[in-house]
Amino acid sequence: MMNILYKSTRGDGSKITASQAILKGLSDDGGLFVPDSLPKLHISLEKLAEMDYREVAFEVMRLFLTDFTDQELKYCIDNAYDSKFDTEEIAPVRKIGDAYIMELFHGSTIAFKDMALSILPYLMTVAARKNNITNDIVILTATSGDTGKAALAGFADVPGTKIIVFYPKGGVSRIQELQMVTQKGANTFVVGVKGNFDDCQSAVKKMFNDPSLKELLNGKKCQFSSANSINIGRLVPQIAYYVWAYSRLVKNGEIKAGDKVNFVVPTGNFGNILAGFYASLMGLPVNRFICASNENKVLYDFFKTGVYDKNREFILTSSPSMDILISSNLERLIYMISGNSEEQNKAFMKSLSENGRYEIPEESRAQLSAFYGGFASEEENAEGIKETYEQTGYITDTHTGVANAVYKKYVSETGDRTPAVIVSTASPYKFSRAVMTAIDPELDSLDDFALIDELNRKSNVDIPKAVKDIIDADIRHDTVCEIGEMEQKVKGFLGINE
Ligand SMILES: *Cc1c(COP(=O)(O)O)cnc(C)c1O
Secondary structure (H helix, E strand, C coil), rough: CCCCEECCCCCCCCEECCHHHHHCCCCCCEEEECCCCCCCCHHHCHHHHCCCCCHHHHHHHHHHCCCCCCHHHHHHHHHHHCCCCCCCCCCCEEEECEEEEECCCCCCEEEEEHHHHHHHHHHHHHHHCCCCCEEEEEEEEEEECCCHHHHHHHHHCCCCCEEEEEEEEECCCHHHHHHCCCCCCCCEEEEEEEEEEEHHHHHHHHHCHHHHHHHHHHHHEEECCCCCCHHHHHEEEEEEHHHHHHHHHHHCCCCCCCCCCEEEEECCCCCCHHHHHHHHHHCCCCCEEEECCCCCCCHHHHHHHEEEECCCCCCCCCCCHHCCCCCCCHHHHHHHHCCCCCHHHHHHHHHHHHHCEEEHHHHHHHHHCEEEEEEEHHHHHHHHHHHHHHHHHCCCCCCHHHHHHHHCCCCHHHHCCHHHHHHCECCCHHHHHHHHHHHCHHHHHHHHHHHHHHHHHHHHHCCCCCHHHHHCCCCCCCEEEEEHHHHHHHHHHHCCCC
């Protein structure tokens, strides 16, 4: 098996192991870690079709995390993908209408972030042991809603770790906020910020890169790591479910091994879809990745024009986990289509931070043919949710709704009938108000919990444990701060006084 090392998209070409990259999260130079080459799937698609989720995840992840022993990796996988998930299949693939839906929301927080965040704490503690780290790992995270809760659930009370989550106050759904502020665990700290997600993300990135803060933490026997989607410890587990989805279609006789499929991915930070792209570069037969944006359609414009431009109004939509103007993981793709040039990538990222935009050259654009960018307006999303419900009885959440609506537009524009897997990223229960009012606007008069009952009645899908749990849980976190006060809050929680 090929040994894979990781280097920064803004670095000097020096390389570190997978476990070191997982511990660091973000490179010191501000770049993202990328594998120095992409391994090939070494096992036939027919064989994969006979495996269960854990076995597929193992076969995919071992190719990337080459300094983990088989035993270590199996330990991580077995502890992550267990009865926390409410189905043995972990990520069921169903036929709904004329497409397949891969449900990535059966974990403890009912959104796709669980797919990676239920394994990250295990990858990280194993990585710490491998590298003789004795400091506590402090997870510092900005969230647009779902990462925060999934990371809190994953890290709560894990020995040797602490976790601090910042979320945009007023920028997440009521259910999302309740899930976070009721989080148990003495090592957890949740803060609402008076700003949007990008403000939170930028401040977190700045803290990561601040050498004096690093010194202060070290004095407290602590060090930062990131559970954000930039960590390769999140990216790698996500590659697995693309291979899994494909193998299910083979298993169920929907396609023959080798046939191409399309994936439709509701996108924000570009982490989920990038994992799929990596799977295709490993040899998974994919025709197109349909990148679905909401009204914050930076990525749609980028794929259409080659210009990435975040200078625009930030729109709060009913798919808040995709309300993002800086798609961090796109940097990995930009680096790749710039011929793996750190210099060129750095120039684009400098331009992004100074001018809010960059434009890639024609020869780089030519390498984006695997992607199709689309977007759905709030109206198109709501109409699509209603229509899918009326035609099939199936109710999607608002993020998956964006993907569905974009897929419809894609088919009518291109006529492409390649079998398509729509990646479903959240349970409708997580966004019950938006979902139910899309189906019937009159339901807006109901309170959040009555809406949940109504969703249960209409969908015939059991109310998930994650939702039942918050109904009478105590609020444990009520800190709110300005953007400029975030660092102070971190120091306070860690007991750092200057
Ligand atoms: C995070 C999230 C997304 C966006 O995923 P990215 O990897 O950031 O592109 C989409 N839907 C839901 C429900 C999410 O939580």
